[in-house]
Amino acid sequence: MRSLTTIFLFLLLSLSAFSQTAKPKPTPLKPKPKPTVTPTKKPDEKTAFDKAVAIESAAERIKALQKFNETYPKSARRGEALELIATARGELGNEKIDSKDLDAAAAFFKAAVTDAPKPIGDKLWADTLSKVGANLYFRGKRSEAIEIVKILEDKADANAAQMLEIAAFYMSIENGSEAKRIAAKVIAFAPNSAAAYQTLGLANRIDFQLEDAAVAYAKALELEPDSLTARRGLAEMDRAAGKADEAVTLYREILAKEADNVPAQTGLILALFDAGKRADAETELAKSLEVNPGNVILLASAAYWYAANKEGEKAVDLAAKAIAADPRFIWSHLALARGLLIQRRPADAEKAMLGARQYGNFPTVEYEMASARLAAGYYREAADVLVRNFSIKDGLLQTKLGGRITREAKNFSELIGYERRASIFAPTAADDPENAARLTTLLELKQTLDAAQPNPEAAAKLADEFVRGEDKMRVHRQIFAASQLLEKKIALGKVLELTKAAAGGVDAGLDVPNASVAVMGSELYDARGLAASKGEYIQVPEVPRATLSSILRGQIEEISGWAAFQMENPADAVLRLKRAVGVLPVDSAWWRSSMWRLGAALSLAGKDAEALDAYVKVYKSGGPDVIRYTFIEALYKRVNGNTAGLEEKIGPNPAAPVVVETPTPKTEPSASPTPETTSTPEVKAEPTPAPEETKPVVVPTPSPTPEETPKPSEEKPKELFPPVIITIPTSAETAGDIKRCTITVSEEIVTLASRGGDLAVIIGVEGGSDLDGIKATSTSPDDVTVRREVIAAVKSRAIFVLRSISAKAGTYQVSFELPCGKKDIIVNVK
Structure with a gap:
C-alpha cells in the first residue's frame, strides 16, 4: 500500500506540473538545476579531543572533555577522557590546597577519584590519585582522606602495585591493621608476590606483631631469594626475638652482595653485641663510626x-x-x-x-x-x-x-x-x-x-609494697606513701607506722643523689607543673645537709601529728606538731604548714587562744590571704568577743569590706577548724635555698590564694630555697649558615621489574637537618617515578616509593637533595 500511495502521489504531481505548461505547443520542459544541499559536517572526533585536551584552564578542560564524552559516547578515547577529567580535578584540588581551602580540595579530589575509570591507568595513578590520601590526611582532613582511599581501593582491587601503594599509605599513618588487610587481599590474588609479603611484614611490625612479621619476611625471602630488603627485614625480626646468631648470618649474606650497605653494617654490629661477641662488635663499631660518625x-x-x-x-x-x-x-x-x-x-x-x-x-x-x-x-x-x-x-x-x-x-x-x-x-x-x-x-x-571510695586495706598493703627495700631512698618513699594515705584520711594506723619507720632512715636518706630534690620534691609539685606549662624547668639548688635534715624530720613529725588529729587525739597531735615547728626552718613553707595545723590541733584541744596565736604567726609569715584572714577573724571574735585590735596584729582585710557572721560559740572541741579548712593554702609557696640568699627575679609558682590581693610592702614572706628557672629550648634550629648534612638511604642500588615494579626505600638525614624540603628527582620520570610517603611524627626519615612505569629496561638514577647535602640511588629495571 505504501508503494502504491507513493506512485499515486507521484502521478498527481506529474499531472499537476503538466497542466501548467502551455497548451499550443507542448515542448519538453528544461529541468532546473536542483539546489545543492550541504549536509551539516559532524566535527572530527580526533580534532574535538585534541581541542579539549589543549585547553589551559582545568575547569574549562573538564567541561570540554565531558562534552566530548557526551558527543562521542562510543569513542575509543572515552576512558582516556575520563582519566584526563580526573587529572584536571586533581589539579584543581592541588590549587585549593595551595590556597588553604582544604574543604574545596577534598571535594575536588573525591570527584577525581569517583570519576576515574576502573581500572585506573598507571600515569593517572602515579601522578595524581596515589597522592590524594596523604595530601589530605597530613593536612588535617583525615576522615576525608580515608573515605577517598576506600574508593581508590575499590577501583584498584585487581592491581597489586596500586593496592600495595594503598597499604603504604596506611602504614604512613601507622594503621597497620588496614595495611595488613590490603596486603592479604593482594596475596589472595597474587600469592607469589614477594612485595605483598614484605608489606605484610612491615605492617605487622607497625602493629607490634613481631612474630607474624618474621613469618611474612621469611615468606617474602622464600619467594624472592635475592631480595636484600626481605633478608634485612627477617634479620631485624631475628634480632628483636633474641636470635642474634641467625641475624648475624643474614646480615653477612647481605654484605656479601653489597659491602657498603649501611643498614646491614649497622645491624651486624648490633647483632654481634647481642650474640655476646663484644670484642668483634666494638671493633666493627669503631670502624663504622670512623667512616660514618653521624x-x-x-x-x-x-x-x-x-x-x-x-x-x-x-x-x-x-x-x-x-x-x-x-x-x-x-x-x-x-x-x-x-x-x-x-x-x-x-x-x-x-x-x-x-x-x-x-x-x-x-x-x-x-x-x-x-x-x-x-x-x-x-x-x-x-x-x-x-x-x-x-x-x-x-x-x-x-x-x-x-x-x-x-x-x-x-x-x-x-x-x-x-x-x-x-x-x-x-x-x-x-x-x-x-x-x-x-x-x-x-x-x-x-x-x-x-577511686571514689578508696579501699583502706588495699591502700595500706600497696603502701607497704611501695616502700619495701633497704635502699637509701626508702625514707622518702615512706614519707610519700604516708602523706598520700593521710590526704585521703584512710589507713591512719598505717600512716603512723610508716612515719615511725621513717624516723630511723633520715640520715641515710640524705646520702642519696640529688638529696635536695628528694626532700623538696613534694613541695615543688605545683611550681614544677606551672613551669612545665610555660616551657620552663625548675633547677633545684643544692641545700645544706643540716637544713635538709631539719625539713625531713619536720615532715615526719607533721604527718604524724596530723594523723593523730584525724584520729581525734589532740594531745598527740599538739605534741608532734610542736616538734615539727620546732625543727623546721622558721617561715619556710613547711613551717607555715605545720604551724597552721598546730593551730587546728590546739583548737581541738580547747585552747583557742593558743590556736589563734599560731594562726596569726602563719598569716604574718605568709602575707595577706583572704581565706585565712576570714578564718582568723572569726576565731578572734570568738576569743575576744569583737575584732578590736585585729587589724593592728595582722593588717587590714585584703578583701573588700564584707559582713562576717560571727559563729555561735561552742564549748565542745568539735567546733575547732576542720582539716578541709586548714589544709588548702598551706603548702603553695615555693622554697628558697637560705634566708640570706637573694630571691630569683622570676619564680613560676601559683598564688596560694583564689584571688589577687594587695601585699603590704613592709611585710613580705620569707622564703627558703628559690628554684632556678631554666627555659627548655625548643627544637627550632638557630638561624645561620647552612650546616652540611649526610643523607642516608636504606638501599643504594635497587632492582625493579618493568611495568609496575616498585620498592620502598627509607631516606634519613644526619647533621641536624630534617627532610621537610627534600627534593627527589628521577633521571627518567617517564620510566621511573619516585614518590614520598611521610612517616608520622618523624622529621628525619621518610619512605620513598620507587616505581617502574614503562616497559623499558635499563639503569636509571634517583637523586635526593637538600640544601645541605645530596644522595643518589641506582635503579636497575629488568
Whole structure:
C-alpha cells in the first residue's frame, strides 16, 4: 500500500506540473538545476579531543572533555577522557590546597577519584590519585582522606602495585591493621608476590606483631631469594626475638652482595653485641663510626646496649654523640636517660626525657620519664605520668602501644618491650625488674587512692609494697606513701607506722643523689607543673645537709601529728606538731604548714587562744590571704568577743569590706577548724635555698590564694630555697649558615621489574637537618617515578616509593637533595 500511495502521489504531481505548461505547443520542459544541499559536517572526533585536551584552564578542560564524552559516547578515547577529567580535578584540588581551602580540595579530589575509570591507568595513578590520601590526611582532613582511599581501593582491587601503594599509605599513618588487610587481599590474588609479603611484614611490625612479621619476611625471602630488603627485614625480626646468631648470618649474606650497605653494617654490629661477641662488635663499631660518625641509629642503639648492660659511662658518651648528630631520634634520649640513671644522676635523666618529649611521645617515653622521676623522688609526678598512660586491672597492665594498639601484659618489661623491639630491635631492656615492679605498685596505689571510695586495706598493703627495700631512698618513699594515705584520711594506723619507720632512715636518706630534690620534691609539685606549662624547668639548688635534715624530720613529725588529729587525739597531735615547728626552718613553707595545723590541733584541744596565736604567726609569715584572714577573724571574735585590735596584729582585710557572721560559740572541741579548712593554702609557696640568699627575679609558682590581693610592702614572706628557672629550648634550629648534612638511604642500588615494579626505600638525614624540603628527582620520570610517603611524627626519615612505569629496561638514577647535602640511588629495571 505504501508503494502504491507513493506512485499515486507521484502521478498527481506529474499531472499537476503538466497542466501548467502551455497548451499550443507542448515542448519538453528544461529541468532546473536542483539546489545543492550541504549536509551539516559532524566535527572530527580526533580534532574535538585534541581541542579539549589543549585547553589551559582545568575547569574549562573538564567541561570540554565531558562534552566530548557526551558527543562521542562510543569513542575509543572515552576512558582516556575520563582519566584526563580526573587529572584536571586533581589539579584543581592541588590549587585549593595551595590556597588553604582544604574543604574545596577534598571535594575536588573525591570527584577525581569517583570519576576515574576502573581500572585506573598507571600515569593517572602515579601522578595524581596515589597522592590524594596523604595530601589530605597530613593536612588535617583525615576522615576525608580515608573515605577517598576506600574508593581508590575499590577501583584498584585487581592491581597489586596500586593496592600495595594503598597499604603504604596506611602504614604512613601507622594503621597497620588496614595495611595488613590490603596486603592479604593482594596475596589472595597474587600469592607469589614477594612485595605483598614484605608489606605484610612491615605492617605487622607497625602493629607490634613481631612474630607474624618474621613469618611474612621469611615468606617474602622464600619467594624472592635475592631480595636484600626481605633478608634485612627477617634479620631485624631475628634480632628483636633474641636470635642474634641467625641475624648475624643474614646480615653477612647481605654484605656479601653489597659491602657498603649501611643498614646491614649497622645491624651486624648490633647483632654481634647481642650474640655476646663484644670484642668483634666494638671493633666493627669503631670502624663504622670512623667512616660514618653521624650514624645516629648505630650510636643510639649501641648506647642502649651499654645501658642495658649497666655501663653508664659508655651509654652516656654514645647517646650524647647521637643527639649531637641529630636530636630527633628519640631512642638516643632514652639511652642517655638510662645511662644517667646508672650514674646516679636522676635529675639529669629527667631532663633527658624532657628533651625526648620534644620529638615524640609514646608509652615507653612516659615510662622512662616515670622511672627518672621515681629515682629522683618526684613520686607524685611519676604517679601522674603512669596513670595518664597505663592502667592495671586484674593484675594485668594495659596501655596503647604507639598510642594506637591496645595491649596488656603481666609486667612493664613485657608491655613496653614491644615498642623497643619493634623500633630498635633490642631484645634486652635497660630497665631492671625492681624498678618495673615499684612503678607497677605506684600505679596501682595511685589508682586505688583515686577511686571514689578508696579501699583502706588495699591502700595500706600497696603502701607497704611501695616502700619495701633497704635502699637509701626508702625514707622518702615512706614519707610519700604516708602523706598520700593521710590526704585521703584512710589507713591512719598505717600512716603512723610508716612515719615511725621513717624516723630511723633520715640520715641515710640524705646520702642519696640529688638529696635536695628528694626532700623538696613534694613541695615543688605545683611550681614544677606551672613551669612545665610555660616551657620552663625548675633547677633545684643544692641545700645544706643540716637544713635538709631539719625539713625531713619536720615532715615526719607533721604527718604524724596530723594523723593523730584525724584520729581525734589532740594531745598527740599538739605534741608532734610542736616538734615539727620546732625543727623546721622558721617561715619556710613547711613551717607555715605545720604551724597552721598546730593551730587546728590546739583548737581541738580547747585552747583557742593558743590556736589563734599560731594562726596569726602563719598569716604574718605568709602575707595577706583572704581565706585565712576570714578564718582568723572569726576565731578572734570568738576569743575576744569583737575584732578590736585585729587589724593592728595582722593588717587590714585584703578583701573588700564584707559582713562576717560571727559563729555561735561552742564549748565542745568539735567546733575547732576542720582539716578541709586548714589544709588548702598551706603548702603553695615555693622554697628558697637560705634566708640570706637573694630571691630569683622570676619564680613560676601559683598564688596560694583564689584571688589577687594587695601585699603590704613592709611585710613580705620569707622564703627558703628559690628554684632556678631554666627555659627548655625548643627544637627550632638557630638561624645561620647552612650546616652540611649526610643523607642516608636504606638501599643504594635497587632492582625493579618493568611495568609496575616498585620498592620502598627509607631516606634519613644526619647533621641536624630534617627532610621537610627534600627534593627527589628521577633521571627518567617517564620510566621511573619516585614518590614520598611521610612517616608520622618523624622529621628525619621518610619512605620513598620507587616505581617502574614503562616497559623499558635499563639503569636509571634517583637523586635526593637538600640544601645541605645530596644522595643518589641506582635503579636497575629488568
